[in-house]
Amino acid sequence: MRNQLAISSLMGLALLAQTPIGQAASNLVFCAEGSPAGFDIAQYTSGTDNDAAEPIYNRLTEFEAGGTAVVPALATRWEVSPDGLTYTFHLREGVKFHSNKAFTPSRNFNADDVLFTFNRMLDKAHPFRVAYPTEFPYFTSMGLDQNIKSVEKRDPLTVVFTLNKVDAAFIQNIAMNFASILSAEYAEQLLASGTVRDINMQPIGTGPFVFQRYQKDAQIRYKGNKDFWAPERVKIDQLIFSINTDASVRIQKLRKNECLVTLNPRPADLPALKADKQLQVIEQAGFNLGYITYNVRKKPLDNLQVRQALDMAVDKKAIVDAVYQGAGQLATNGMPPTQWSYDDSIKDAPYNPDKARQMLRDAGVKEGTELTLWAMPVQRPYNPNAKLMAEMLQSDWAKVGIKARIVSYEWGEYLKRSKNGEHDISLIGWTGDNGDPDNWLGTLYSCASIGGNNYSMWCDEKYDALIKAAVASSDRSQRSELYKQAQHYLKQQVPITPIAHSTVNQPLRASVQGFRVSPFGRNNFSGVSLAE
Incomplete structure (x- = not known):
């Protein structure tokens, strides 16, 4: 019975795709990049999970x-x-x-x-x-x-x-x-x-849409909520998430009118997308950060000098040029420059592989030491190509005597294992959720966030005292000063290496009306309609 239902659902999506969706003004297909772990959203933190729960x-x-x-x-x-x-x-x-x-x-x-x-x-x-x-x-x-x-x-x-x-x-x-x-x-x-x-x-x-059914790695289906308390925001009868992990497949479906909205295009695809008169590409500065996280509970990463050496050995400019291809800005801090209280006086240590190699020797790290480097299996707004980034880091660290073994898992498993601290080093990132500095400096790097979004497992009492004092104050200038002190301390202790802030490009069909790009990286279809 389960197989029959799966086949029926896939056939339904296929039939919808065969008809130009723009003609069925009450149906919208969104090409999503991954499968949610579930819909009880208090359990989850990824954009994939949040997008899937948002309509409900x-x-x-x-x-x-x-x-x-x-x-x-x-x-x-x-x-x-x-x-x-x-x-x-x-x-x-x-x-x-x-x-x-x-x-x-x-x-x-x-x-x-x-x-x-x-x-x-x-x-x-x-x-x-x-x-x-x-x-x-x-x-x-x-x-x-x-x-x-x-x-x-x-x-x-x-x-x-x-x-x-x-x-x-x-x-x-x-x-x-x-x-x-x-x-x-x-x-x-x-x-x-x-x-x-x-x-x-x-x-x-x-919410504005009622959950109907979900098939992992295939689709999620919702229907418009006719009893929604703000009926003017429900303009779609059927909302379908078509799950496609491959960015090129998502773009092909967008061009063929098999989906009307997608996300996270490859930078190389942007010129052609912007030139297509059947499409629109909404572009805005990303409220995000892609970064490397070091698990400080694992040796030799518990040694500050080792983390400093690995940070110094990363050719960040080369990575940003190759991975982001003009759609990213070099990052030096633990949050983006568009966040109030950002301290622009913070600078990176100069790229210096020779010094990094010597620092590793001085710290007693043997030549050829192997560390696992986890790379995300999906594109994210803050990292369009984690596999390429991992390969470039592998090459950078090989120059200083570190053998990085690249590891990956299905997205939900990747997050679960990372939160458990199974990695040595991982690629991760964040898109701000609420516009407050605590959503960066507290949510990502505090002691309380270990087991949540603190993938470096770093807990420092001095740092925690600063961010706790900041969030307990209603004086924004005082909060800003405390957060600046916390940013400097975070930079000194190197639980992470910031890489880039990416520019968000949201491709959609020209027929889609009322779609607003969220600064928090969410895809929300409340109030969205289709031109007749």
């Missing part, structure tokens, strides 16, 4: 389309107490949850759903979390598990969050995908029936 859910707050400003969503308004520790959210009335074959909601969205969503992440003894044990990397890496003192229902449409200490980025943080609101009623039904894992693979939300 809403949060209390959300980011304006194409921007970084926070606007109301499931909360219509909120107040903050004078001491900055209490947030009172007034919830939107009449919002309906989706239904599926196993679940039909008996009530509208209310405060109980907010309490379930956050208390599951806060309380390890929460019944649903006990039944379905999982971790919440964003939530913990930002310290929300420690800082949210309580989430209380004042009445069915009012929720009060109380914090232990001031968090200047709190409203931005809960606009992120991990804070998507789940149905408490659906969770109760799953718990009673012993099918708790369906929350991950049969998701229920309040």
Whole structure:
């Protein structure tokens, strides 16, 4: 039966592809680059997972389309107490949850759903979390598990969050995908029936599109939510993610009108795409960073001198020229220059393989020492060709006596194993999520983010004190000064080697209207329509 369903679904997508999609104005195919690990988005951090979950859910707050400003969503308004520790959210009335074959909601969205969503992440003894044990990397890496003192229902449409200490980025943080609101009623039904894992693979939300089905490495199908609380934002009847890991295949499908939107084109393809009158390519500076991360829990990478030597041996200019091909900017810092509080006084150590070789000898590293170098299997906005980058690094480090053995896994497995610290060195990157410096300096490099997005496994008390003091201040100038100190210290300790900030180029058919490129690298189809 499962094979019959798979064949039927693929035939459906093929038939849709054979007809020029522009003629079926209510259907949109998005050529995605990878398969999500699941749809219970609080568990995941990659852009692939976030894109797949985005159509399904809403949060209390959300980011304006194409921007970084926070606007109301499931909360219509909120107040903050004078001491900055209490947030009172007034919830939107009449919002309906989706239904599926196993679940039909008996009530509208209310405060109980907010309490379930956050208390599951806060309380390890929460019944649903006990039944379905999982971790919440964003939530913990930002310290929300420690800082949210309580989430209380004042009445069915009012929720009060109380914090232990001031968090200047709190409203931005809960606009992120991990804070998507789940149905408490659906969770109760799953718990009673012993099918708790369906929350991950049969998701229920309040978003503009209703999940229908998912075939790994093939497709995800959604339908427009006719009961969405903002009906003017639902202009597509069928949204299909066609999963293609090969960038050239995605571009071919775009040109043949087999998909209407895609992402992460190869730099070499851009001139032809921009010249095609049937297409549009939206270009903007990337709010991202591609970097090398050193696992400081592994020898000899626990030695600062070794990390300094490896950093010094990387010919970054050659890598940026070959990998990004004019669509990237050399990076020297742990976050992009478009982020407020960025310190442009930070400079790279000069490229010097001779000195690097001597430093490795002085540190007792033997000639021919082997280290694993993990390379991503997919294109990302911050790295269009991780395989080529890894090969160039392999050559650079061979010149200083290090044998780098290139390793790769399927994307979900790559992330899982990296978070577990199985690598020696890995290629990774980040696209900012909320416009706040803490989303870089806290989320990627703090002690709390080990096991989440801190792939270097680096934990330094001095660094942590700086970023904790910064996020606890409501004075932006004071925060900026603390973050600049943290950037300098990060540069000195070399848990990472920044490589590049890439330019984002988003190709789509000329018929697509209302698509906005997110500074956070998300692909959102709310409000998108097709020209007739």
